[in-house]
Amino acid sequence: MDMFDLPADRMSERRPNETSDRRRSVTAKVRAARERLTSTSGTRPAFDLELARIYAHNRLSALAVVLALAAAITAVATIWIEPRVALTWLAVVLAGHAVVVFFARRFQRAERNAADIRIWRLRFAAAELVNGLAWASIVILLGQAEIASEAAQVVSLFVMLVGVAVATMLAASIPAAVFAGTLPIAAIVIVVYSLRGGAASSAVAAMTAGAEIYFLLLAHRLYRNTLETLEFRAEKDALIGELEQAKANSDDARRRAEEANLAKSRFLATMSHELRTPLNAILGFSEVMKSEIFGAHVTPTYKEYAGDIHDSGQHLLNLINEILDLSRIEAGRYELNEESVNLAYVVEDCRHLLTLRAKNRGITIRESVEPGLPPVWADERAMRQITLNLLSNAIKFTPQGGEIRLKVGWTASGGQYVSVADTGPGIPENEIPTVLASFGQGSLAMKSAEQGAGLGLPIVKGLIDLHGGSFSLKSKLREGTEVIVALPASRIISALAPVPEKATPARNRAETPAAALRRAG
Incomplete structure (x- = not known):
């Protein structure tokens, strides 16, 4: 492939590497030539x-x-x-x-x-x-x-x-x-x-x-x-x-990264406490003002303002929770509360919660669930958050009159999967790593959809990884995006076979209690 056929970002990555290699080679040649000139035999x-x-x-x-x-x-x-x-x-x-x-x-x-x-x-x-x-x-x-x-x-x-x-x-x-x-x-x-x-x-x-x-x-x-x-x-x-030397630099960089990560965790822990305290007051009082519990507002606009304050506070609280969840996942401190979970029921419940939001945008959600799915051993809160994040993203990036296809079924390896596909603008292939990164957003998504923090998909991927599952994202421009999360077959709870009863000897079955007493006597 010719250099002019390469994308601009790959050319920009290639030039510094070539320059660094060329500089290192020239330096080595100059050093060797200087040593040969100072040597009596022409060698180093x-x-x-x-x-x-x-x-x-x-x-x-x-x-x-x-x-x-x-x-x-x-x-x-x-x-x-x-x-x-x-x-x-x-x-x-x-x-x-x-x-x-x-x-x-x-x-x-x-x-x-x-x-x-x-x-x-x-x-x-x-x-x-x-x-x-x-x-x-x-x-x-x-x-x-x-x-x-x-x-x-x-x-x-x-x-x-x-x-x-x-x-x-x-x-x-x-x-x-x-x-x-x-x-x-x-x-x-x-x-x-x-x-x-x-x-x-x-x-x-x-x-x-x-x-x-x-x-x-x-x-x-x-x-x-x-x-x-x-x-x-x-x-x-x-x-x-x-x-x-590279290992020493790597160890030093890793040490600094660990220190930065620890500082980040401390900062998030402190800020979450400092922010949640006033947020609870904001949400509580704005709820009271929006509901007009103590009487109607003289000016109706105040009620709208109170609703906006409540919605903004709720959005900020959700953002803080997402940041904390992602921080725990990245630090390996997210603990799963595993139990028997009916995945189809969780998905249906999440769809019901977001149906009103989809209708307001003129979006149709079509659900398809394979019958007879057994329960899985998983964290219900995590599976609920995965489904809500995927559906919220699909609703956010699907235009008016679009369609979302929600599927739950068996995987080829014997596990269970949840698939959410939309008819949105899609994601360019070179932007998929950006979308999966923390706080990453695609260019088309930022132009055509609501603004977000870019934490939904990273949290989904982190949570499904904690379950030992797989995450897959497929997207085509102007056709839509499909995200599939799958749990492994090891998390499927199969029904246990009935315990066979111990057979009773024929002599004992035919013998009456009176006969048994006579035989004993």
């Missing part, structure tokens, strides 16, 4: 620190494996070189690896910050260079051996592959350390065997060059994967932080 400083930590952890955790490899290579090398020389190479390798371990342990124990990462990376690269030269020295020893057989060339190639592979896997999180640790080994192998000449030596040099390129590419791939993992983890942590 926090990532630089984490990458160095990964390097130190890898080097320390692989200490035993590296020492075992060095010892194995030393044992194999004794075939072509003197054991004393081989052990000397082992000592050099151990010394080179000790430099790497020293800086790794010192890095883990020191207090680190983003500003020192560049220095530590240089230290790690220098340590890897020393370690790489130590490993490459055996290639020189094997190349200068008196018996330089093909097996020695294979061992040299093996040493190169092991050294480059170990440096690549353990130092992949710091690219400079990978270059410093692998290039000396590969360069020495290439130089030694290129100077010797011969097809086998040239093959070893070529394979060494290819292997070095491969491992450098592998190191770059591992580095990118590690960096992406850190980025994903940072995004996850940021999302968790936003969710925690």
Whole structure:
């Protein structure tokens, strides 16, 4: 759907969301760019620190494996070189690896910050260079051996592959350390065997060059994967932080809402008492004046004024009662006084009460009640208020000469329903949520009907929800509105089956009292 096809209200909701998302995205990009500019590696400083930590952890955790490899290579090398020389190479390798371990342990124990990462990376690269030269020295020893057989060339190639592979896997999180640790080994192998000449030596040099390129590419791939993992983890942590902040804001908003609701309840309780006291006096005295109990008015207009005062006071009292009822429903403090209720009788009684008002407006009420409806377990006052509110709304919004259809019957699930349908102006579909909200009124209803507080339908929905029932509103413009409230089947009171009498034995039924006495005697 094109943006210009959207309603104006949906477009207004969409624009702030898009603007907020765009602003958040731009802010994140600017922050990331600023951090990359201040970093020595082009990544975020926090990532630089984490990458160095990964390097130190890898080097320390692989200490035993590296020492075992060095010892194995030393044992194999004794075939072509003197054991004393081989052990000397082992000592050099151990010394080179000790430099790497020293800086790794010192890095883990020191207090680190983003500003020192560049220095530590240089230290790690220098340590890897020393370690790489130590490993490459055996290639020189094997190349200068008196018996330089093909097996020695294979061992040299093996040493190169092991050294480059170990440096690549353990130092992949710091690219400079990978270059410093692998290039000396590969360069020495290439130089030694290129100077010797011969097809086998040239093959070893070529394979060494290819292997070095491969491992450098592998190191770059591992580095990118590690960096992406850190980025994903940072995004996850940021999302968790936003969710925690949103939860904190939600809890704070809920707390403020509860405080506001409590203040509202206190205000309504206070105002209901303060308003009902003078209202009772107004209603009582206006009733006396309207009925002319103490004598007729000198001016007949005073009687009309007294009637208007009484009607206005009664309207205000009804409004206060509706507000209090809605407040109790929303606060969950409305208590149902449940009993056996004949729903058809309640609906008939409410229709009778409002028949005169409907006739005055020229409206016909047609009632349809299915026969044989059993009673329901419900609050009679609540069911009466539901019916009165629905009928009052229908009368209010039905034009002169209109018709109201009132139905009571069975639902498909075995419950009972009350349906009130009118021939009024109807409600636009986008205004139905407004009508169902507290104090909400539709635009067409305000233009064509009497003014009201907009509490009738919310109270109906709240009361039927307390009974575990359902509320349905269907409306079409210029055709009318139908509201259906239904009670669940669990509230239907079914007639109990008669209790069967205990059967009397045939011998006892046939035996007379006199015979029983003789048998007992």
